[in-house]
Amino acid sequence: MQPDMLASAVHALQLLLEPMRLMILFLGVLIGLAIGVLPGLNGIVGMAMLIPFTYNLDQYTAFALLLGMAAVITSSDFITAVLFGVPGHVGAAATVIDGHAMAKKGEAGRAFGAGFASSLAGGIVGAIALAVSIPILRPIMLAIGSPELLAFTLFGMSMVATLSGRAPLKGLTAAGLGLMIAMVGSRAQSGTLRWTFDWLYLWDGVPLIPATLGLFALPELAELAVSRKRIAGDNAPNIDLSSQWEGVHDVVRNWWLVLRCGVLGVGLGAIPGIGSAVIDWIAYGYAQRTEKNSETFGTGDVRGVIAPESSNNSKEAGHLVPTIAFGVPAGASMAILLGAFLMHGLTPGPEMLTKNLDLTYMIMWSLTLAHVMGAIICLACSRWLAQVSRIRPEVLLPIVIALVFVAAFEGEHDWGDLYSLVFFGIIGWIMKRLGWPRPPMVLGLVVGVIFERYLFISTQLYGWGWLLRPAVLGILACVAWALYRPLSQIVVTLIGQFREVRSHVPRFGAAPAFSVAVIVLIVTAILSSADWPHDAKLVPLTACGMALVAAILNLVNELFGPEQNVFAHADSGVKVSAHVSDLGVADDVVRRRATIFFVWMAAFIGVVALIGFIPAIALFVFAYMRFGFGEPWPSSLGLAAATTLVCYIVFHWALQVAWPQSLLGDLFPALRASTRLI
Numbered sequence: 001m002q003p004d005m006l007a008s009a010v011h012a013l014q015l016l017l018e019p020m021r022l023m024i025l026f027l028g029v030l031i032g033l034a035i036g037v038l039p040g041l042n043g044i045v046g047m048a049m050l051i052p053f054t055y056n057l058d059q060y061t062a063f064a065l066l067l068g069m070a071a072v073i074t075s076s077d078f079i080t081a082v083l084f085g086v087p088g089h090v091g092a093a094a095t096v097i098d099g100h101a102m103a104k105k106g107e108a109g110r111a112f113g114a115g116f117a118s119s120l121a122g123g124i125v126g127a128i129a130l131a132v133s134i135p136i137l138r139p140i141m142l143a144i145g146s147p148e149l150l151a152f153t154l155f156g157m158s159m160v161a162t163l164s165g166r167a168p169l170k171g172l173t174a175a176g177l178g179l180m181i182a183m184v185g186s187r188a189q190s191g192t193l194r195w196t197f198d199w200l201y202l203w204d205g206v207p208l209i210p211a212t213l214g215l216f217a218l219p220e221l222a223e224l225a226v227s228r229k230r231i232a233g234d235n236a237p238n239i240d241l242s243s244q245w246e247g248v249h250d251v252v253r254n255w256w257l258v259l260r261c262g263v264l265g266v267g268l269g270a271i272p273g274i275g276s277a278v279i280d281w282i283a284y285g286y287a288q289r290t291e292k293n294s295e296t297f298g299t300g301d302v303r304g305v306i307a308p309e310s311s312n313n314s315k316e317a318g319h320l321v322p323t324i325a326f327g328v329p330a331g332a333s334m335a336i337l338l339g340a341f342l343m344h345g346l347t348p349g350p351e352m353l354t355k356n357l358d359l360t361y362m363i364m365w366s367l368t369l370a371h372v373m374g375a376i377i378c379l380a381c382s383r384w385l386a387q388v389s390r391i392r393p394e395v396l397l398p399i400v401i402a403l404v405f406v407a408a409f410e411g412e413h414d415w416g417d418l419y420s421l422v423f424f425g426i427i428g429w430i431m432k433r434l435g436w437p438r439p440p441m442v443l444g445l446v447v448g449v450i451f452e453r454y455l456f457i458s459t460q461l462y463g464w465g466w467l468l469r470p471a472v473l474g475i476l477a478c479v480a481w482a483l484y485r486p487l488s489q490i491v492v493t494l495i496g497q498f499r500e501v502r503s504h505v506p507r508f509g510a511a512p513a514f515s516v517a518v519i520v521l522i523v524t525a526i527l528s529s530a531d532w533p534h535d536a537k538l539v540p541l542t543a544c545g546m547a548l549v550a551a552i553l554n555l556v557n558e559l560f561g562p563e564q565n566v567f568a569h570a571d572s573g574v575k576v577s578a579h580v581s582d583l584g585v586a587d588d589v590v591r592r593r594a595t596i597f598f599v600w601m602a603a604f605i606g607v608v609a610l611i612g613f614i615p616a617i618a619l620f621v622f623a624y625m626r627f628g629f630g631e632p633w634p635s636s637l638g639l640a641a642a643t644t645l646v647c648y649i650v651f652h653w654a655l656q657v658a659w660p661q662s663l664l665g666d667l668f669p670a671l672r673a674s675t676r677l678i
Contacts, residue, residue, distance in 0.1 A: 005357065009131070012361035016369065021061050025366060028068025029373045036073040051340050059344050060362050066340060067366040071123060072374030074312045078115045079378075082108060082305075084400055085220030092312070093442055094280040096216055098297065098304025105300050112382040113247025114302045115309045116375045118258055121251060122310035123371030125262030126269075126317030131364045133266070133321060144271065147466035150454035151475035152271060156278045156447050158482040168487075169554040171440040173518060174431070176547025178444020180525060181206050183452070183540040192536035195525065201416030205449065210408040210417045212442055214424025217404050218601070219432045222425070224393040226593040227583040244382050250302045257287060257303060258310045265311030269318020278450075281443050283311035289482065317367055324352045324360060394629035398621040399643050405604060406613070406651055413658055418608070422601045429594060434511045444543070452539045508559075515555040522548045600624055612662040612678030614652060618644040652677065 015021065031050065050069055054062035074092065078099070081092040085100040095115065102111040157175070184195045185205035196202040251258060261283045268279045287307035288297045297304045323334045323341075325348070341348055352360050408421040431438055458466040466472060526544050529537045583590055600620075607616040622640035625631040651657045665672035672678050 005361075008357040009361040009364075012358050013365050015060050015358070016064060016362055016365045021064050022369075024057075024061050025064040025068040025369060026373060028065040029072050029370050029377070032069035032072040032370075033075065033374060033377060035069070036075065036077040036079075047337060047340075051343070054340065054344070059346065059359055062340065062344060063359065063363055064366050066337065067363055068370045068373075070337070071313070071316060071367050071370035074316070075116060075119045075371075075374045075378055078119065078309060079112075082111045082115065085216060092280070092308075093212055093216055094284040094308040094439065095305055095312075096220075097284070097439065098299070098301050100220065101298070101300035102302065102305070107243060107300065109243040109382060110247040110250070110302065111305055113244030113379065114250045114305050115247070116244075116378040116382070117248040117251040118306040118309040119313045120371050120375035121255075121258045122262040122265060123313035123316070123375075124368055125259060125310070126266050126314030127364050127368040127371070129263065129266040129314070130317040130320055130367070131361065133270075144471075145461075145469075146454045146457040147462060147469050148471045148475070149271065150451065150458050150466070151472045151479075152268070153278075153447050153451045153454060155475055155479050155482070156282050157443065157451070158479040167435055167437055169550050169557060170436045172550035173547050173554055174436055174438065175440035175444040176522075176543045176545075176550060177518070178441035178446075179448040179451075179543030180444075180522075180540060180547065181211070181441075182445045182448020183543065192532050194532065194536060194540060195528065199416070201412070201414050204412075206420060206445070207412050207417060208445065209410060210420040211424050211445060213404055213408050214421045215428035215431075215438050215442060218421065218425025219428040219438075221397060221401060221404070222429050222594055222597045223432075223583060224397055225597040226585065226590050228393060229584065244379060247302065248379075251306055254303060254306055257291065257306060260290075261287065261307045261310035262314040265314035266318040266321075268311075269315030270321040271318075278443070278446055279311055279315050280308040281439065281446075284308045285482075313371060317364075320363065320367075324348055324363070394625065394631055395635070395639065398624040398628075399639065401601070401604070401624070402617045402621055402643055402647065405608075406617075406647060406657075409613070409660070410657070413660075415609075415660055418605050422598065422605065425601065426598055429598075430514060433590075434514050436514075448539070448543070455539065456535065512555060512558045515551055515558055519548065519551050519555065522551060596628075600628060608660065609662060611664045613659045614644060614648055614677045615664075617647050 016025065028050070047066060047070060050066055054065060057065065077092045078095060081095045082099040082103050085096050099111050099115065102108065180195075182205065184202050186193050186196070186203050193203065264283055264286060265279055268282060284297075284304065284307050287303055288294045291297075291303055319334045323338055338348065346352070346356060346359070405418065405421065409417050428438055430436075431441075462469075467476075522544050526541065526548075529540055529544075532540075585593070604616060604620045607619055610616075611619070618640050621643050622636050625636040625639060626633060652659075659677060661672070662678045665678035668678075
């Protein structure tokens with residue numbers, strides 16, 4: 001480091017350690033932790049909410065507040081991912097797989113320790129990388145074009161095979177369906193409306209927040225409603241909260257994995273358009289491919305928590321590289337931060353590396369100290385946070401469901417968000433019960449739009465010659481390496497099964513029926529796209545073709561393959577039949593309770609339409625506790641009132657959410673005008 005850079009770094013640290021500025025940073029950390037723990041809220045909401053409060057602050061103090069919040073918002077959403085299986089935002093979806101499995105085994109404390117410690121380590125790795133990388137990465141960033149970005153997207157999609165556990169055919173089908181869902185809307189360059197069914201809500205595509213919450217959150221909550229067990233099951237009374245230190249020791253033992261995933265998060269975070277959801281899945285898939293004994297991933301392996309959480313925090317530093325150096329925001333939250341730069345009279349670019357070098361290093365120190373503060377606070381509070389896993393589902397479920405519905409509505413502030421949440425919740429529940437991995441569908445949904453955009457730009461600028469660029473060839477070689485082993489395993493296994501197909505009697509049931517429904521859906525989608533322009537249907541038909549081939553092969557496997565085979569299960573990777581009931585109740589009870597659960601979800605939407613969102617929360621929480629689970633009247637009323645008050649203060653008063661209009665508000669306009677609740 002040059003002497004002037006070292007002097008700037010020291011001066012920036014001295015500025016940050018001034019008592020008032022340090023308190024402002026701490027305040028930002030507390031706000032970030034509070035926002036992150038609410039499902040669906042993310043750095044975009046937090047950044048937009050805090051910027052107005054920085055108008056009268058100096059540059060250093062303003063960015064201490066903003067970055068204190070942004071640095072830790074991905075640390076606290078880890079809490080809901082582990083305890084409830086509800087990703088606080090899409091970037092925590094990868095953590096759900098092993099983190100929630102650990103909570104179910106009574107290892108919530110260990111998962112907390114590993115998650116918070118790896119977040120701290122990843123954040124520090126990212127801050128250090130930010131400090132030394134901006135001058136170095138400038139020529140590299142300028143050399144990256146759309147072909148390289150497209151190749152990185154293909155690399156992200158190659159993680160489908162590793163995210164599919166022992167169900168690669170189902171995983172490829174799910175990924176194809178995710179790509180198809182990503183194509184919904186008018187995003188094609190031709191302006192063609194694709195699979196919108198004349199519904200205005202779908203013109204801009206399927207929002208990611210309600211889809212992700214539906215696929216991951218509602219199935220886990222439905223499972224709690226069906227099993228009627230605590231989150232940690234029978235292990236709940238035996239949770240040893242000192243095990244959080246065991247999680248910290250796990251991070252120390254896996255320091256090499258932390259370092260690799262931290263660097264990976266910084267590198268991918270520095271590439272505009274590669275969002276947090278993609279980065280976390282890539283980190284998870286990378287760990288699953290490179291770590292020994294990776295067959296335990298998906299069953300509660302602590303390394304499945306360490307890998308995505310390390311990249312989760314380090315990517316924030318990566319996002320700042322193009323934002324500071326070139327004025328190119330790497331994501332939506334960075335675009336808002338870029339607006340804060342301009343508001344405070346700062347111009348991202350060379351000036352940030354010369355004239356405002358002190359502020360650049362101030363940003364680096366703010367990230368580092370915020371990560372330390374956030375980790376200490378989370379570790380200190382984990383004793384109480386882990387106690388949530390002891391709460392009976394009769395009490396916990398209605399409250400969490402209300403928060404999930406509010407979080408889903410934050411997607412587009414449209415009725416369609418609520419419909420999408422329940423629709424994807426039903427699909428996610430069926431997939432989970434029949435052994436279909438859900439992460440590949442989310443990955444396809446995330447990268448689909450990015451892939452199509454970069455493919456169009458690359459082919460327009462370079463034709464198909466973009467495939468011959470050196471960096472693209474190198475990345476595509478990594479894609480081939482990532483896909484070789486799982487695809488070769490599929491081919492070998494299927495060849496063996498086709499040779500024995502005559503020795504097996506076809507087995508009809510729920511699993512083949514669902515596969516047939518998927519095939520019919522794909523064929524219908526292909527036929528409905530026949531009249532689209534070529535540019536509009538290129539990627540959708542590619543996704544349909546991949547999904548159709550994989551779905552047909554999977555159907556053959558389900559009809560004629562061995563009942564216990566390597567394609568039998570989904571997220572956990574365990575060799576079990578897709579029909580085994582692992583909820584401790586009979587199959588007919590599972591179906592009945594699950595149906596009742598989703599009827600309650602539909603009823604919630606109906607009540608919102610009648611009387612408004614906040615009043616509906618009060619009525620739903622009370623009714624579900626009292627009549628759904630038979631809770632006593634006093635506790636049902638008290639918890640309903642408390643939940644409603646919290647939602648009113650946080651969402652209505654603080655965040656000023658624009659609630660959907662209800663029938664009650666239409667009948668009494670004066671009441672709507674005075675309360676803004678209905």
